[in-house]
Amino acid sequence: MSLAMRDTIGAEFQPHVRFDEPLARHTSWHVGGPADAFYTPQSADELARFLAALPRDCPVHWLGLGSNVLVRDGGLRGVVISLHLGLDRLERIGLTRVHADAGVPCARVARQCAKWLLGPAEFFAGIPGTVGGALAMNAGAWGGETWPHVVEVDVVDRHGTRRTRAAREYGYGYREVRAPAAGEWFVAVRFEFAPQPDASAETIKNLLLRRRETQPIGAWSCGSTFTNPPGDHAARLIDSAGLKGTRVGGAVVSTKHANFLINEGSATAADLERLIGHVQTEVERRHGVRLLTEVRIVGENA
Secondary structure, eight states, X not given: OOHHHHHTSOTTTGGGEEEEEEGGGGXXXXXXXXXXXXXXXXXXXXXXXXXXXXXXXXXXXXESSSSSEXXXXXXXXXXXXXXXXXXXXEEEOSSSEEEEETTSBHHHHHHHHHHHTEESOGGGGGOOSBHHHHHHHTOEETTEESGGGXXXXXXXXXXXXXXXXXXXXXXXXXXXXXXXXXXXXXXXXXXXXXXXXXXXXXXXXXXXXXXXXXXXXXXXXXXXXXXXXXXXXXXXXXXXTTOTTXXXXXXXXXXXXXXXXXXXXXXXXXXXXXXXXXXXXXXXXXXXXXXXXXXXXXXXXX
């Protein structure tokens, strides 16, 4: 990285910036080259000032828990902004309303709502990411989805301008969100739940136990790699194509759940991307269905 990159970051922000930061440290696949700059804002106000101060031609990327992204081995140019260590406020602000910053892990929302006897929020425990990522893709699990519970969101744009938008300004579907304006990112949300007297940590524990029985929890993966095509399941198509256990380098299709691609410890991002492409090609050849990735693939090749 050139010294010019350091010069683009003002002194106010440099205590919260790491340069040439390996993104393999921040992704659930444990792969990915370096970010020129890796920034962890401490507040939404600081984040807005940071964005306003950046040169307009400096690329900006957003990262939560790194569970829905494949960063290529050449890394990312510009600035990667990670919210989950700084924007982490979660509180009840009314009888049935909850405020959550974009950096709050979804599992924490599930646990806290159970304590507050609010729901249905158990499904958040099955989303291995942050609230910001869940908002960006309408993440869901166990039949529940994020956006049906959204009342309003706080966003920030590339110029550091902040605004609050009502949920009705957005359209959403399966793993899809249509925003009213381009170039805005989620900073916080207000959810609306309902009183749920039977909500409990035990319910969440049982759901997670069932998930552990069917998914390779603990392995290095991004969760589900592909979205489910209409009327079918990606895992079924991959399995019936005989692809469980298929390997490219250190990357392998899980034998426990075919929609999980695993880094067994030595995989590169290139291995995983080639395996993704191979699965797509074989499923399309055998079933006539082109699987679409749920995971985002970003960055430069080595």
